Amino acid sequence: MCMSIGGWGDTAGFSVAAADGPSRELYARNVNQTLAEHGYDCVDIDWEYPGGDGEDYKQHPDAVKVGEKATYPLLLQAIRDAIDGKELTIAVPGLERSMIAFTADQVPKINDIVDVVNWHGFRRTTTTTHHTSVQGSLESVQRYIDRGIDPAKINIGFAFYAKYFPTTGPCPQGLGCPVVALEDLVTGADSGLSGAVTFQQGNAMFSKGKADETAGGQYYWDSDTKYFWTWDTPEFIAQKFVKS
Numbered sequence: 001m002c003m004s005i006g007g008w009g010d011t012a013g014f015s016v017a018a019a020d021g022p023s024r025e026l027y028a029r030n031v032n033q034t035l036a037e038h039g040y041d042c043v044d045i046d047w048e049y050p051g052g053d054g055e056d057y058k059q060h061p062d063a064v065k066v067g068e069k070a071t072y073p074l075l076l077q078a079i080r081d082a083i084d085g086k087e088l089t090i091a092v093p094g095l096e097r098s099m100i101a102f103t104a105d106q107v108p109k110i111n112d113i114v115d116v117v118n119w120h121g122f123r124r125t126t127t128t129t130h131h132t133s134v135q136g137s138l139e140s141v142q143r144y145i146d147r148g149i150d151p152a153k154i155n156i157g158f159a160f161y162a163k164y165f166p167t168t169g170p171c172p173q174g175l176g177c178p179v180v181a182l183e184d185l186v187t188g189a190d191s192g193l194s195g196a197v198t199f200q201q202g203n204a205m206f207s208k209g210k211a212d213e214t215a216g217g218q219y220y221w222d223s224d225t226k227y228f229w230t231w232d233t234p235e236f237i238a239q240k241f242v243k244s
Contacts, residue, residue: 001039001041002044003034003035003040004091006047008048014047015065017075018071018075024071024078025082028075028078029082031083032079032082043079043087045090046091050065050068051066052100053097053100069100069106072101076114087115089117092144094136094140096143103147107144107148107149108147108148115153118157126178126179127175127176128221128230130216130217130219134215136215138240156240156244160199162198162231164227164228164230165179165180166226167226167227174210182194205229209229209233211233217231218232218236
């Protein structure tokens with residue numbers, strides 16, 4: 001069983017923990033103690049955006065996070081040394097612009113430290129597009145492989161839900177239409193205007209979806225609500241397994 005630490009908007013503590021040797025050692029000891037107390041045999045470090053481009057990118061610009069590119073693998077190594085052979089996994093960003101700390105120099109170091117790399121998508125966009133297309137997923141995986149991650153360590157996360165985004169106007173073609181601002185213009189935080197639903201809720205839009213066979217994604221634009229919906233079908237999920 002794996003204990004996950006962090007998340008999209010819950011990563012401030014990582015910067016402090018990674019800052020210097022003593023703080024890294026203290027953090028790593030605390031992680032190991034928590035694993036032991038609760039019976040976990042794995043820890044997932046969900047610091048998805050070391051170096052910047054996370055939810056707080058407007059409050060804490062990338063320029064003030066440059067040092068995290070170097071301290072990120074050092075924190076991982078401290079945790080690896082402390083957890084007594086238990087599994088260490090990390091969650092990483094999918095878009096190239098967000099891979100600030102995952103450079104060709106640093107990725108081989110990270111690869112040597114961790115057991116599993118969990119790849120995740122992203123929500124920041126200004127036009128309707130697929131949430132986790134086959135093409136986009138494969139391109140992201142290849143970027144990590146090209147920079148030195150062992151393919152056997154990569155785990156693609158599948159979204160077992162549909163995402164929806166309100167558009168600013170008519171969008172009969174479905175893809176490439178402007179959406180309303182999905183983040184706070186001042187803080188960069190989620191505006192709360194997009195969302196997700198799971199498939200068992202029986203939403204009628206699932207039966208109206210269109211398949212984009214080129215990019216590999218299912219989508220639908222609702223002319224009544226002006227919502228754009230995007231999701232994976234079992235067929236597109238299977239393609240990710242076969243092609244990755």
